[in-house]
Amino acid sequence: MSTKKEQLKKSRANWCLECGKCTAVRPISQANGTYSPRRLLAEGLFYGGEDLVSDSSLWSCLTCQLCSARCPADVKYSNYMRDVREDAYKLGIGGQPTHSGAMQAVWDIQASPTLLPNRTEWLEPDMKVQNKGDFVYFVGCLPFYEPLFGKDFDFSPLSIARDTVRILNRIGIEPVVMDTERCCGHDVYWLGQQDKFETLARLNIEQIKASGGKTVITACPECALALDHLYNKHIGPTGFQVKHIAEVVADNLDKLSFNGYQSEVTYQDPCRLGRFLGVYDQPRKVLEAIPGVTLREMQRIKAGAICCGTTNWTHCDATSKQIQKRRLTEARDTGADTMVTACPKCQIHFRCARCSPEGSTIDIKVTDFVNVVAQALGLSGADCRAGE
Amino acid sequence: MTTATVTPRGTPGKQAEKKPETKAGKKPGNQADKQAGKQAEKNAEPQFIPNIVVFACNWCSYAGADTAGVNRVQHSPNFRIIRTMCSGRVTPGFVLKALQLGADGVLVSGCHFGDCHYQFGNYRAVELFEKTKGLVRTLGLEEGRVRLEWVSAAEGSRWGEVINEFEGQIKALGPSPLNLHPKRSGQTA
Numbered sequence: 001m002s003t004k005k006e007q008l009k010k011s012r013a014n015w016c017l018e019c020g021k022c023t024a025v026r027p028i029s030q031a032n033g034t035y036s037p038r039r040l041l042a043e044g045l046f047y048g049g050e051d052l053v054s055d056s057s058l059w060s061c062l063t064c065q066l067c068s069a070r071c072p073a074d075v076k077y078s079n080y081m082r083d084v085r086e087d088a089y090k091l092g093i094g095g096q097p098t099h100s101g102a103m104q105a106v107w108d109i110q111a112s113p114t115l116l117p118n119r120t121e122w123l124e125p126d127m128k129v130q131n132k133g134d135f136v137y138f139v140g141c142l143p144f145y146e147p148l149f150g151k152d153f154d155f156s157p158l159s160i161a162r163d164t165v166r167i168l169n170r171i172g173i174e175p176v177v178m179d180t181e182r183c184c185g186h187d188v189y190w191l192g193q194q195d196k197f198e199t200l201a202r203l204n205i206e207q208i209k210a211s212g213g214k215t216v217i218t219a220c221p222e223c224a225l226a227l228d229h230l231y232n233k234h235i236g237p238t239g240f241q242v243k244h245i246a247e248v249v250a251d252n253l254d255k256l257s258f259n260g261y262q263s264e265v266t267y268q269d270p271c272r273l274g275r276f277l278g279v280y281d282q283p284r285k286v287l288e289a290i291p292g293v294t295l296r297e298m299q300r301i302k303a304g305a306i307c308c309g310t311t312n313w314t315h316c317d318a319t320s321k322q323i324q325k326r327r328l329t330e331a332r333d334t335g336a337d338t339m340v341t342a343c344p345k346c347q348i349h350f351r352c353a354r355c356s357p358e359g360s361t362i363d364i365k366v367t368d369f370v371n372v373v374a375q376a377l378g379l380s381g382a383d384c385r386a387g388e
Numbered sequence: 389m390t391t392a393t394v395t396p397r398g399t400p401g402k403q404a405e406k407k408p409e410t411k412a413g414k415k416p417g418n419q420a421d422k423q424a425g426k427q428a429e430k431n432a433e434p435q436f437i438p439n440i441v442v443f444a445c446n447w448c449s450y451a452g453a454d455t456a457g458v459n460r461v462q463h464s465p466n467f468r469i470i471r472t473m474c475s476g477r478v479t480p481g482f483v484l485k486a487l488q489l490g491a492d493g494v495l496v497s498g499c500h501f502g503d504c505h506y507q508f509g510n511y512r513a514v515e516l517f518e519k520t521k522g523l524v525r526t527l528g529l530e531e532g533r534v535r536l537e538w539v540s541a542a543e544g545s546r547w548g549e550v551i552n553e554f555e556g557q558i559k560a561l562g563p564s565p566l567n568l569h570p571k572r573s574g575q576t577a
C-alpha cells in the first residue's frame with residue numbers, strides 16, 4: 001500500500017487552488033450534487049481516509065479525466081481514486097459490479113494461463129488475416145459483448161470487429177487476429193486489481209511478440225490505452241506501437257474511395273481516445289471526408305466532452321443514466337440524426353439509456369465510427385442505421 | 389433439506405461430517421481435491437470426481453430435489469445446490485463465477501414452462517442461458533459444462549436422472565481447464 005505522503009505527492013492535491021472547477025465540470029456532480037472530488041481527496045488524504053475505501057463514491061468516479069483537463073493546478077484526481085481502489089482491493093473491498101458480475105468473471109477466467117480462449121469464430125471467409133505479420137488487430141471484448149448485449153440493444157458488437165478487418169483489408173493490411181488473445185486488462189487496472197492486470201498484460205505481450213507484430217491496431221480506445229500507455233508504464237517497454245483504427249484510416253484516406261453515406265452525424269469523443277490518447281481530429285477528418293456526411297458538433301467536445309456515464313462495468317446507477325440522457329439530448333439538439341462514437345462501450349451505454357422509458361423519447365441513433373466508415377466504403381454487412 | 393437428497397443410502401454419518409465443508413463453500417476446488425483424495429485412498433487409483441454447482445429455483449426444482457430425497461432416489465452426491473427464487477434470477481454472471489471458482493459444470497434448473505411461480509421467469513432463464521452459453525464458448529470452455537433443465541416438484545426420479553446424466557457428461561469432459569492450474573485466478577469481491 002502506498003503511504004499518504006506518496007499519494008499526496010502523486011495526486012498533487014496540495015497544489016489545489018480551491019477554484020471548484022472540477023466539481024463544476026464533473027458529469028457525476030452535475031447529476032448528483034453531493035459529489036465533490038475535492039472533498040473525497042481531502043477525506044482520503046487528510047482526515048484518516050479509512051472510510052474512503054468503503055465509501056461507494058470511490059467506485060462512482062468515472063476516471064474520465066474531465067476534471068483533470070479543467071484543473072489549473074493539474075491535480076490528478078482519477079489517478080488518486082485508482083490508487084485508493086488498489087488499497088480497497090487489497091482489503092477485499094470492491095465496487096458493485098454491473099450485469100451481475102458477468103464481465104468481472106470473464107476477465108478473471110481469462111487471467112488463467114491454462115485456458116485456451118476461442119475468440120475468432122466471427123471471422124468470415126472474405127476476410128484476409130494471417131498468423132504472423134507486422135500488424136496485429138487486437139479485438140478486445142467484442143466477442144463477449146455479442147452474446148451479452150447484442151440482442152438486448154439490437155445491434156451486433158462483432159460487426160465492429162468484422163468491419164475493422166474489412167477496412168484494414170481495403171487499406172492493404174492483412175492483420176494477425178489472435179485466437180487466444182486475452183482481455184487487455186484496462187478495466188481491472190482502473191478497479192485497482194494490479195495483480196490481475198499484470199497477469200493479463202504479460203499474457204498479451206507474449207502473444208503479440210510471438211506473432212511478430214510491430215503495430216497493434218484496435219477499434220477500442222480502452223484497449224489502445226491499456227496496450228500503449230499502461231503496458232509500457234507497468235510492465236516495461238513492449239516494443240510495439242499502438243494505433244486506434246481512426247488514426248489508421250485517417251493516415252490512409254488516399255487509399256480509400258468512399259461511395260457516400262447520407263447522414264448528419266455528431267461525434268462523441270470517448271474519454272480514453274480523447275483526453276487520454278489525444279486523438280481528437282483524426283475521426284473528424286475521416287467523417288468529413290465521407291461524401292454525404294455532415295458533421296455537427298455538440299456543445300461540449302474534444303477535451304471538454306462528457307463521457308458515457310459509466311465505466312469498468314462497475315457502479316451503474318441513476319446518475320449514470322442521467323449523464324447518458326443529457327449527452328444524448330445534447331447530441332440530438334445539434335440536429336444530427338446519428339451519434340457516432342469510436343468506442344464500443346460508449347455505444348452499449350448510450351443504447352442502454354435509449355432503452356429506458358425517458359431515453360426512448362430522445363430521437364437519435366447511436367452507431368460506431370467503424371460501421372459508418374465501412375458502410376461508406378460499401379463494405380459493411382451490418383446495418384449501422386439500426387437501433388432506433 | 390438438501391442433505392437428505394445427496395446422502396447415499398447407508399452412509400449418513402459421513403455426510404454429516406462433510407456438511408460443514410460444504411457450508412464454508414469458499415473453495416469448492418479444494419473440497420473436490422479432498423474428496424478425490426479420500427476416494428483415491430479407497431480405490432487405490434485416482435478418479436475424477438466432478439465438482440458440480442446446481443442453481444435450483446425455490447418453487448419447483450429445489451422441491452424436486454427434496455422429493456428425490458424423500459423418495460430415496462439413488463443418484464450421484466457430487467453436486468451442491470444453490471437455491472434461487474426463480475431460474476430467471478440466474479444471470480450469466482452467476483454461472484461464470486461458479487466456473488471461475490472451480491466448478492467443473494453448472495446446472496441451472498427451473499419449473500416447466502407455464503409453471504413458473506413468476507409466470508415468465510423461466511422464459512427469461514432461457515434468454516439468459518443463451519448468453520451464458522455464448523460467453524462460455526468464447527472463453528474456450530466446452531458448452532457441455534453448462535446445462536439448463538426443467539424439473540417440477542413432483543419429479544423426484546427425474547431429478548435423479550438429470551443429475552446422473554449431467555455428472556456423466558462432465559466426467560466425459562474431464563476437469564475444467566481452469567482447475568488444472570494450481571493457483572486460481574483469484575477472487576473478486
Ligand code: SF4
Pocket residue numbers: 015016017018019020021022023038067070071072073074075
Ligand atoms: S479544478 Fe483543480 S485546482 Fe480547481 S478545485 Fe479542482 S482540484 Fe483544485
Ligand code: FES
Pocket residue numbers: 445446447448449473474475476497498499503504505506507509510
Ligand atoms: S419459479 Fe421456478 S422457474 Fe421461476
